[in-house]
Amino acid sequence: xxxxxxxxxxxxxxxxxxxxxxxxxxxxxxxxxxxxxxxxxxxxxxxxxxxxxxxxxxxxxxxxxxxxxxxxxxxxxxxxxxxxxxxxxxxxxxxxxxxxxxxxxxxxxxxxxxxxxxxxxxxxxxxxxxxxxxxxxxxxxxxxxxxxx
Numbered sequence: 001x002x003x004x005x006x007x008x009x010x011x012x013x014x015x016x017x018x019x020x021x022x023x024x025x026x027x028x029x030x031x032x033x034x035x036x037x038x039x040x041x042x043x044x045x046x047x048x049x050x051x052x053x054x055x056x057x058x059x060x061x062x063x064x065x066x067x068x069x070x071x072x073x074x075x076x077x078x079x080x081x082x083x084x085x086x087x088x089x090x091x092x093x094x095x096x097x098x099x100x101x102x103x104x105x106x107x108x109x110x111x112x113x114x115x116x117x118x119x120x121x122x123x124x125x126x127x128x129x130x131x132x133x134x135x136x137x138x139x140x141x142x143x144x145x146x147x148x149x
């Protein structure tokens with residue numbers, strides 16, 4: 001399982017297989033946010049206490065992730081964390097789309113954008129929050145989130 005713990009309540013990673021679900025549940029993960037356009041969540045044959053939120057996004061500068069999509073994921077993540085659960089944000093490799101969602105969650109929790117990116121860089125090898133089109137999405141979310149608060 002390719003996941004990295006970013007904070008006590010947030011993980012970012014690559015797509016988990018259904019065989020990984022019991023381990024995720026044992027780690028305290030209660031919400032799995034899938035940012036992959038090309039693959040819905042795998043079925044859960046184990047009946048684990050996981051909830052799944054599929055927010056299809058394409059990893060391309062031609063199809064930017066909407067701030068509305070990020071807000072939807074953040075809302076679900078914050079509700080889960082407030083109830084004591086942990087969240088996994090993932091995409092295919094845990095380098096771009098999952099990173100955007102993870103950064104948005106950290107920003108919504110009160111981290112500055114730069115602190116959120118530093119945490120992700122430090123704790124998720126292979127994360128690329130500085131790819132220009134990924135960073136722009138994070139910057140846009142941070143600007144719009146500030147106006148909502």
